[in-house]
Amino acid sequence: MTHAEILTIGTELLLGEIVDTNTRMIAIALRKNGYDLFRTGTVGDNPERIAASVSDALERSEILITAGGLGPTVDDVSREGVALGLNLELEFREDLWEQIVERFKAFGREPTENNRRQATVPVGSIGIENPVGTAPGFIVELDGKAVIALPGVPAELEYLLQHEVLPYLRTRLETPAVIKSRTVRTAGIGESWLDERIQDLERMTNPTVGLAAHPGRVDIRITAKAATEYEADEMLWGVEATLQQRLGNGIYGTDDETLEFAAMAQIRKAGWRLASVESGTDGALERALSEFEEVFAGGEILPDRIAVDELDQALKRVQDELEAAAGLSLRVVTSEENVEIRARFHSPDGDWELDRSFGGAAPNAARFAISLALDAVRRGIENP
Structure with a gap:
């Protein structure tokens, strides 16, 4: 089994200044193509720490993909870090420099002297041309393993991942499961x-x-x-x-099926339309159902802490006004100790009621209540 690791590089990632979307992107691509992701990590813009991370990763895995640190500035040190971790020297590559110059010309610009850093890679590297940016990537093969260094700009990384890296892995390494x-x-x-x-x-x-x-x-x-x-x-x-x-x-x-979809599919299958009333939810139930216009007739938001019998009366009234055969009521009452939730589904086939106490984090109470209400619909139809 071929094992892979991901190393994102950038002090701004360590400090939480930007969100790391690259790890997720690479991980999904590896999984879909059968490579076993063993570990992920992040390291700052420090050549020695990058080197240590590279050498450690290759002790465990056959593939290491790095993202970031291939720009032209002095703090873009991934090239130096990878070379140090593999005990290799750096070399200036004229072919990579020509690619960089051509890219700048396409943008109507001239490269500066510091862009020459981007054409410097570990000795013996396979260059990865970057047609959507100015920073080439590179691959270093060593003892049947590979370090693949990619730019950190997400759009560039995604392009190179799909058009260069995955084809390379398919042809050069063990066929994955x-x-x-x-x-x-x-x-x-x-x-x-x-x-x-x-x-x-x-x-x-x-x-x-x-x-x-x-x-x-x-x-x-x-x-x-x-x-x-x-x-x-x-x-x-x-x-x-x-x-x-x-x-x-x-x-x-x-997979992608949601509880909202499952519940409303049951309403559609029964040939009904659904009306709702809710209290203590700030309209969360109506928002969850609003996209299902074909079967959701509409709803009404009631005052907080409304009595249960008033809630039931309001549901009957709203159903009559909207000519909805089915109705759903949701009542959420929050206290210092917990949150009390009551969901009731009424249909021509009967009623289904769920009462629960929620003691988790307050921000999750509304989502829990919506799930409970939708589940009441689903179960009420499946178990009339």
Whole structure:
């Protein structure tokens, strides 16, 4: 198995002055192409620290992709750091300089003397022409391993990753396994409850199964490695079938399916329109449903701490006014100790009510309440 690591370079990243989107971009590309990402890291603009990070990474992995530090200024020291980490000298490359000059001409400019730094790379490097910027990348091959240095500008990095780096990896290194993932989405069941029922699956090494909790929902991510896509898909399907058997209607969808979509799809399937009333939510429920104009008739925001019977009366009134067969009410009451949530779904087939206490972080209470309300719709239709 070919292992890869990512090293982003830049003191501004360490200080939190800019958000690192490059690691995510590279990680997704590696995963989709079957390379096992072993570790990621960030280091400042210091040649010695870059060198240490490079040599450490190559002790563990066959591929190291660096991002950043290839500009023309004195603090762009990735070239020096990589060379130092590999015990190589730097050399000026006329072919890279010609590419840089041509790029500047295309921009209607002339390169300055410090741009010559960008044509300086570790001895023996494979140059990576950059047709969307002025900083070439480079690849150093050593003992069957490769250090791939890319510019940190996201648009340039993305272009070089797709058009240069991935084709290089496919032709020069061991053919990777196929890595595929699937996310099974659940609602109305807690992370602890879920963990107790799938612990055996979570202990597997291939495919792997992991949990990610969100307010009112838990995602189950399945990742499989195999020689072919078909084999990987079969592994994913096998685990998903087991989850379906154990969790039943706790599962509302997979991958990009949202709880909002799942709930409103049930309303659409039943041939109804839905009206809503809410209290203590600042209109969050109506905002969540507003994109489903075909089946969402509209809603009303009521005063905070409204009595339950008044809420129920308001729901009936709004349903009648909007000629909506189905109705959803949500009441959120916040105290110093916790948040009390009541969600009630009313339809021609009957009522479904969920009452919960939420003791988590206050900013998550609204999202938890919305998840609870949508789950009431879904379960109310599935279990009339």
